[in-house]
Amino acid sequence: MPSPPQRPSPFWLSLAAVAGLYLFFLLALLVATATYTTPEELLKALGKREIQHSIALSLLTCTVTALLSLLLAVPVGYLLARARFPGKHWVEAALDIPIVLPPMVMGLCLLILFQTALGRFIERATVPFTYTVFGVVLAQFTIGAAFAVRTMRQTFDQLSARPEDVAMTLGCTRAQAVWLVTLPAAKRGMFAAASVAWARSLGEFGPILVFAGATRMKTEVLPTTVWLELSVGNLEAAVAVSLLMVLCAMGVLAAVKWLGEEV
Amino acid sequence: MSEQPANSGQQSARISFERVAWSAGTFRLESVSFAIPAGNYAVLMGKTGCGKTTLLEILCGLRRPADGRVLIGERDVTALPPGERGIGYVPQDGAMFPTMTVREQIGFALKIRHWSAETITARVQELSGQLGVAHLLDRLPQNLSGGERQRVALGRALAAKPSVLLLDEPLSALDEELRDELAALLKRVQREFSLTALHITHSRREAEQLADVMFRMEAGQVTAAQTKVCGG
Numbered sequence: 001m002p003s004p005p006q007r008p009s010p011f012w013l014s015l016a017a018v019a020g021l022y023l024f025f026l027l028a029l030l031v032a033t034a035t036y037t038t039p040e041e042l043l044k045a046l047g048k049r050e051i052q053h054s055i056a057l058s059l060l061t062c063t064v065t066a067l068l069s070l071l072l073a074v075p076v077g078y079l080l081a082r083a084r085f086p087g088k089h090w091v092e093a094a095l096d097i098p099i100v101l102p103p104m105v106m107g108l109c110l111l112i113l114f115q116t117a118l119g120r121f122i123e124r125a126t127v128p129f130t131y132t133v134f135g136v137v138l139a140q141f142t143i144g145a146a147f148a149v150r151t152m153r154q155t156f157d158q159l160s161a162r163p164e165d166v167a168m169t170l171g172c173t174r175a176q177a178v179w180l181v182t183l184p185a186a187k188r189g190m191f192a193a194a195s196v197a198w199a200r201s202l203g204e205f206g207p208i209l210v211f212a213g214a215t216r217m218k219t220e221v222l223p224t225t226v227w228l229e230l231s232v233g234n235l236e237a238a239v240a241v242s243l244l245m246v247l248c249a250m251g252v253l254a255a256v257k258w259l260g261e262e263v
Numbered sequence: 264m265s266e267q268p269a270n271s272g273q274q275s276a277r278i279s280f281e282r283v284a285w286s287a288g289t290f291r292l293e294s295v296s297f298a299i300p301a302g303n304y305a306v307l308m309g310k311t312g313c314g315k316t317t318l319l320e321i322l323c324g325l326r327r328p329a330d331g332r333v334l335i336g337e338r339d340v341t342a343l344p345p346g347e348r349g350i351g352y353v354p355q356d357g358a359m360f361p362t363m364t365v366r367e368q369i370g371f372a373l374k375i376r377h378w379s380a381e382t383i384t385a386r387v388q389e390l391s392g393q394l395g396v397a398h399l400l401d402r403l404p405q406n407l408s409g410g411e412r413q414r415v416a417l418g419r420a421l422a423a424k425p426s427v428l429l430l431d432e433p434l435s436a437l438d439e440e441l442r443d444e445l446a447a448l449l450k451r452v453q454r455e456f457s458l459t460a461l462h463i464t465h466s467r468r469e470a471e472q473l474a475d476v477m478f479r480m481e482a483g484q485v486t487a488a489q490t491k492v493c494g495g
Contacts (some may be wrong), residue, residue, distance in 0.1 A: 052310070074451050118436040163343075163361065165323070165325050165354070165358070165418075166318075166352055166360075166416075166419070168324075168325065168345040169325075169346060169348075169350055170346060170372035170419070170420075170422075171346035171372050172375055173346075176375070180371075181360045184362040185362050
């Protein structure tokens, strides 16, 4: 005789109810925003030159930031995962500063740094950052990279060091072993790290506002657009841009979830 | 499987530890000295955590001893990088390269050494035939069984014709039947390829099956446990 189906216990039912309520709240937020405006209004907002510039600048700066973050996160994540050295806990804590510091404060710190002799020297030696597009990227990178480092560290923690050891006994240097054996196995983690940095950068507002300004057609990115449109009472345009950001964020989330499985 | 000797011309080499010392935290190896005669199959036994793997890693060059010397043949290899010691290393569970096919794993050491593509192909074919993995060459490690993985790890270690084979509990993750089969393969390969082997285990049965010379590790020291008359 087939056994009767097991009824979930009140314990699991209550946990499911809490999770369900939270999901319902998130969904309600998205549905309310999505149905607030009409497709015509949306298209009209997206047709504005300033907003198109802001979309293009956001996509460009986020992509550059994601790549730069990955360039930093791979070596630093590897170092933290594999090396033991005195003061490692302090280094780990310091690398989390951009994650725990209020974003606006981070922007202020950047602004102040570039008022000092060191900051001015960096600007003379490279490119001007304060109130420029380079400043947008630097502000995004400061925070996005910290998240990418965290992701890469977890990735390398999960990959055994043993295959690298074997590769070294087979004639590789440590660098060759990492390049040929570990990095190909860390592809999924690298994709996730770049995506996290990209998504964080897309939503970055405070530090960009303080450090790079909110000049239309110059340093305006999507969160700046939402703020500028709201400040002049143009709610439709703010909603349209917000929806675009929601779509981008969901796209990244889906890509990390599904494509990440394949990479 | 081919039964013909494959590594003609290869010289087996004596392995010597001379007053090797190493420490980390409260764990220490002090003045470890022992030698494995050339062409012998040595088994090193000891409880988990007694330092067997550390000793093997010192021989591999993955850890630098605080004091003492390691010799392979007449050569002092203490300061040499792992890849220049002429060793083949098979760790526990195989430690396969996750994204490489069996063909790429076995040919890896040869590619690093810039052998020509034809020579690599020929060597991979030869070894995979001898180890019974010729039908698995295009598979990735996640599609291999435990026994297959160890055979591939063995092939990968032997590809560059080492004089010394180091095995860290290579049979511990296998079931009994496979264990006997692979133990026989290890012994055959060691004889045919004229290798000096150092095999770490905590299984007495495995040691009795394989060892020409047996060592025991206890309290940071290695002592000779038993010597069989070398039969071949």
